[in-house]
Amino acid sequence: MIEVEGLTKSFGGLTAIDNVYLKFKKRELSSIIGPNGAGKTTLFNLITGHLSPDQGKIIFNGRDITNLPPHEISRVGIGRSFQRQNIFPRLSTFENIQIALFSAKHINGKLFSQAKNMLRDETDEILESVGLTDKKLMQAGYLAYGDQKRLEIGIALAIEPQLLLLDEPTAGMSPRETIEITKLIKKLVKKRGLTLIFIEHDMDIVFGISEKVKVMHQGRIIFEGTPKQVKANAEVQKIYLGKDKK
Ligand SMILES: Nc1ncnc2c1ncn2[C@@H]1O[C@H](COP(=O)(O)OP(=O)(O)O)[C@@H](O)[C@H]1O
Ligand SMILES: [Mg+2]
Structure with a gap:
């Protein structure tokens, strides 16, 4: 349903998104995790047309939507919650x-x-x-x-929307609110048949809501898999347990 091909975005000397390839299937609940500064929000800004990529393409339902302005992106069926x-x-x-x-x-x-x-x-x-x-x-x-x-x-x-993008919707919430809102998101996404991409830096929250997890680090996708596979991956563990832990 949505694919990102060779997406790259730099801010001055910093490559925030570095040649990223991603595919999300229709009606799948996916998360993108990664420490602060990994490039997660930048990826959403590229998808929703709030930023233009330096290189690469964004394909939604077979249509090239790269460089469309935000209001047209929302018209094709990509919704995003803003703060x-x-x-x-x-x-x-x-x-x-x-x-x-x-x-x-x-x-x-x-x-x-x-x-x-x-x-x-x-x-x-x-x-x-x-x-x-x-x-x-x-x-x-x-x-x-x-x-x-x-x-x-x-x-x-x-x-x-057919595709819903949520950027750390539980940030600043109490643990109880967090549990409630993740349950609610899961329920409404299933009921409406939506595809969900959920950004989060807390791994525990992600595991309660996703079927597929992509791990981002320094602008790159370093691992993809089920929550279980992500949990078992040594490199992911290193990022989360090492000095980058947030
Ligand atoms: N508009 C911008 N101008 C300059 N640097 C930016 C801008 N947006 C993000 N960055 C930088 O790009 C990197 C990735 O940021 P971001 O996508 O917000 O990460 P995340 O959402 O994973 O925490 C960070 O180093 C951040 O400082
Ligand atoms: Mg962010």
Whole structure:
């Protein structure tokens, strides 16, 4: 479903992504792990068109999407959660999802007062899938941190993505919130038949959510396999138990 071929990106003298080849199958739950600075977020920025690669190609469902701008990438069905920046803190949780749906369906924002009654069922359905039904009337700015993350994931679902990219969605969460949100992500991805790529630097979290794991280190993919194979690999162990451990 998505393939990356020979992708390379440098920032000045630093090669953040170094000739990376990756393939992700439809409906697979994959993780990319690696210590901080490995290049994980840069890889997402390249896939979503927020950065242009120096070399290489990105193929999505057989189509070359390299260098397409972000709004076109989201139109082809690649959704990504951003850290808060697209939440409207003074609007309710419900309205945040509803507006994301308007935008995804190109409904003019100026008509919002008349549009208030539109897409309510779709909005409720997304709220339900991210577990925010009972908080739908709360102002989004007052949601607890873990719930804001759920809202961000809900906003990413508004474009009806086929592929969902989540960049460390559990960062800053308590262990309990972490367990809850990883369970929720797994459930909603399966229910909606999505392909998931989940970035994480904590190996333990990854093992609870992925079928396939790719290990990144210094801009390269150094190992791919099942969580079990990754756990047993000596090189991966070295990175995580050595001085690079975060
Ligand atoms: N916009 C940028 N400009 C310069 N350097 C960057 C930029 N984005 C990332 N980097 C550098 O690229 C490397 C990889 O970063 P990043 O992809 O954020 O890693 P990760 O998400 O795995 O922690 C780091 O050394 C980081 O400092
Ligand atoms: Mg990162």
